[in-house]
Amino acid sequence: MTELEKSPRSSRTILSQLMQPEHSNSQGNVHGGLIMKLVDEAGALACMRHSQGKVVTVAVDRMTFNQPIKIGDLVVLEAEVSYVGRTSMEAEVKVFAENPLTGNKIATNTAYLVYVALDSKGKPVEVPNLRLETEEQKTRFDEGRNRQKHRLSRLG
Numbered sequence: 001m002t003e004l005e006k007s008p009r010s011s012r013t014i015l016s017q018l019m020q021p022e023h024s025n026s027q028g029n030v031h032g033g034l035i036m037k038l039v040d041e042a043g044a045l046a047c048m049r050h051s052q053g054k055v056v057t058v059a060v061d062r063m064t065f066n067q068p069i070k071i072g073d074l075v076v077l078e079a080e081v082s083y084v085g086r087t088s089m090e091a092e093v094k095v096f097a098e099n100p101l102t103g104n105k106i107a108t109n110t111a112y113l114v115y116v117a118l119d120s121k122g123k124p125v126e127v128p129n130l131r132l133e134t135e136e137q138k139t140r141f142d143e144g145r146n147r148q149k150h151r152l153s154r155l156g
């Protein structure tokens, strides 16, 4: 039976990938499109673990890269469900670039994406509520609700 309420911790997902020469753009840094794909995968996994079913991406907020990621860096993506509606879930994905030789780790960007849970017929299905255990999670949930309102208001 699907749980009615789950904590963000229980679906927290961490993905790591070493950036290899085939991941480079023409300037020799990591291709931004690859990071966007990894961000989508990390967010989708957190939401799949929360809803324990299939999900599809419906919205990706603006993504800004504050620092270049270099070949040889370990990219670490930390994804948590930040807000849930009825069938939709927002994931917060934080991206870090770590030099595995020095241990130096920098935050390169944070992205917010929205996924919808689907049933076996491909129709949106209700997801468990989010059990908010800390003040930080409550604030983030309220911020997620505001972001979702804003996204929907732009659909017209």
Ligand SMILES: CC(C)(COP(=O)(O)OP(=O)(O)OC[C@H]1O[C@@H](n2cnc3c(N)ncnc32)[C@H](O)[C@@H]1OP(=O)(O)O)[C@@H](O)C(=O)NCCC(=O)NCCS
Pocket: 056, 057, 058, 059, 084, 085, 086, 087, 088, 089, 114, 116, 122, 123, 124, 151, 152, 155
């Ligand atoms: C996901 C999909 C099945 C939803 O269908 P729909 O008819 O819009 O369903 P609904 O109107 O009931 O919306 C479902 C939920 O998504 C939310 N939603 C829909 N469009 C959204 C958008 N652009 N941004 C944010 N949330 C959105 C709704 O608010 C609703 O949330 P709630 O249940 O928590 O209140 C449909 O939009 C779809 O198939 N999209 C393509 C997904 C896909 O292929 N993604 C990969 C892209 S390559």
